[in-house]
Amino acid sequence: MTRLVGRPTVGRDPTCDTILVGTEASRRHAQLAADGPLVSIRDLGSRNGVYINGRRVDHAPLARGDVLRCGEWIGLLVAEPNGGGFEQIGPGWWGGAALRDAVAPARHLPPDVPVVIQGETGTGKEGMAAFVHSESGRRGPLVAVNCAALPSELAEAELFGYRKGAFTGAHESSVGLFRAAEGGSIFLDEILDLPLPLQAKLLRVIESRTVRGLGETRDVPIDVRVIAATQESLRSAAAERRFRSDLHARLDGLTIVLPPLRERREDVAPLFLEFIRGRAGGEPPAVEAKLVEALCLHDWPLNVRELAQLARRLVGLHGASGLLRRSHLPETLRSAGGDEAPPAAASAAATPRRKTDDEAEFEAFVGALRANGGSVARAAAALGISRARAYRLLTARPDFSLDEVRKP
Numbered sequence: 001m002t003r004l005v006g007r008p009t010v011g012r013d014p015t016c017d018t019i020l021v022g023t024e025a026s027r028r029h030a031q032l033a034a035d036g037p038l039v040s041i042r043d044l045g046s047r048n049g050v051y052i053n054g055r056r057v058d059h060a061p062l063a064r065g066d067v068l069r070c071g072e073w074i075g076l077l078v079a080e081p082n083g084g085g086f087e088q089i090g091p092g093w094w095g096g097a098a099l100r101d102a103v104a105p106a107r108h109l110p111p112d113v114p115v116v117i118q119g120e121t122g123t124g125k126e127g128m129a130a131f132v133h134s135e136s137g138r139r140g141p142l143v144a145v146n147c148a149a150l151p152s153e154l155a156e157a158e159l160f161g162y163r164k165g166a167f168t169g170a171h172e173s174s175v176g177l178f179r180a181a182e183g184g185s186i187f188l189d190e191i192l193d194l195p196l197p198l199q200a201k202l203l204r205v206i207e208s209r210t211v212r213g214l215g216e217t218r219d220v221p222i223d224v225r226v227i228a229a230t231q232e233s234l235r236s237a238a239a240e241r242r243f244r245s246d247l248h249a250r251l252d253g254l255t256i257v258l259p260p261l262r263e264r265r266e267d268v269a270p271l272f273l274e275f276i277r278g279r280a281g282g283e284p285p286a287v288e289a290k291l292v293e294a295l296c297l298h299d300w301p302l303n304v305r306e307l308a309q310l311a312r313r314l315v316g317l318h319g320a321s322g323l324l325r326r327s328h329l330p331e332t333l334r335s336a337g338g339d340e341a342p343p344a345a346a347s348a349a350a351t352p353r354r355k356t357d358d359e360a361e362f363e364a365f366v367g368a369l370r371a372n373g374g375s376v377a378r379a380a381a382a383l384g385i386s387r388a389r390a391y392r393l394l395t396a397r398p399d400f401s402l403d404e405v406r407k408p
Helices: 097-106 125-136 155-160 176-180 196-208 234-239 245-251 265-280 289-297 303-321 357-371 376-383 387-395
Strands: 009-011 030-035 038-043 050-052 055-057 059-062 067-070 073-076 087-090 093-095 115-118 142-146 185-189 225-230 254-257
Touching: 038 050, 067 289, 073 265, 073 289, 087 097, 087 125, 093 097, 093 265, 097 125, 097 254, 115 125, 125 142, 125 185, 125 225, 142 176, 155 176, 155 196, 196 245, 225 234, 234 245, 265 289, 265 303, 357 376, 357 387, 376 387
Parallel strands: 115 225, 115 254, 142 185, 185 225
Antiparallel strands: 009 030, 030 038, 038 059, 050 055, 050 067, 067 073, 087 093
């Protein structure tokens, strides 16, 4: 992390303010300038050029989030973080200031306060639930429930338990998932997919701190912390009458909003390096700077999950080569940037419009549909989203027909 003051130079020469080690950097490669809130960079006649967002420039302004490449070095313009850079926040949890600030309120939360975790698919909501549970000091287990996968006719029995013979197929009694989490926490993932009648019963369980299984005649006290997860705001869903407002009020002890990966681009490269170290099983392969540049320019519609899957793929296919190159990336990522673009003026260096969350997720879903023969269920499973979310994406695009991806 370099804080810009004045007009620092970068390059291989020992007299430069920031020394760039490597064969592709020139002795005096570039000069940065900080004039109040404005930051710019000038190429000092380097052999391999200066690139902003994959485009070569001679002299151009820098904006927050811009990806800079000089030789084998990649830089990212960010606001100065509070409390340091990339680090391990919790077991299996790595990130910088944006993620650290998002999870900080959960560290000292009373152990009985319910928590809502809001985040796009792949941002790590289940990992966040495990973090909240571990920080609570509760001795009981963490029981995870995918509400979108609960069969509607059996959801109440699965959650709250049932007595033997309570319904056809109930050959044995079950305490249910809530009582299985006694003394611990229950994680209700995709809680928006719970039917409204079941939401009413969940509200009663939370309010009374008791549960009554199907076929049973008495309430059983429980000590369970509820952690719910959603891809969209429960407050907005309640305002649209898709979620009970009284249940939202009971759940909203603390809402943690996990930032998508595109809003913490400074974490992309170190996260990728952590993933390939974990997959390599020994000495990890080196990584070409142009590959890192392409990763930083990608919007990551499936977030950290997508980055982890890419690391697994690259190590499995190309790890033995000893160097991961941009040419090893899938075409959708490989096309980011390029050495063939001519030097650009300041006005041409601007970042193009980024896709909205829904646009990016819809494109990823269409790709999954094509890969799965047009099956909505299999495509949703491949992306890690619920079928209800998948159909909401389709409904929002009436111009799209499933026949487009089912053609032979």
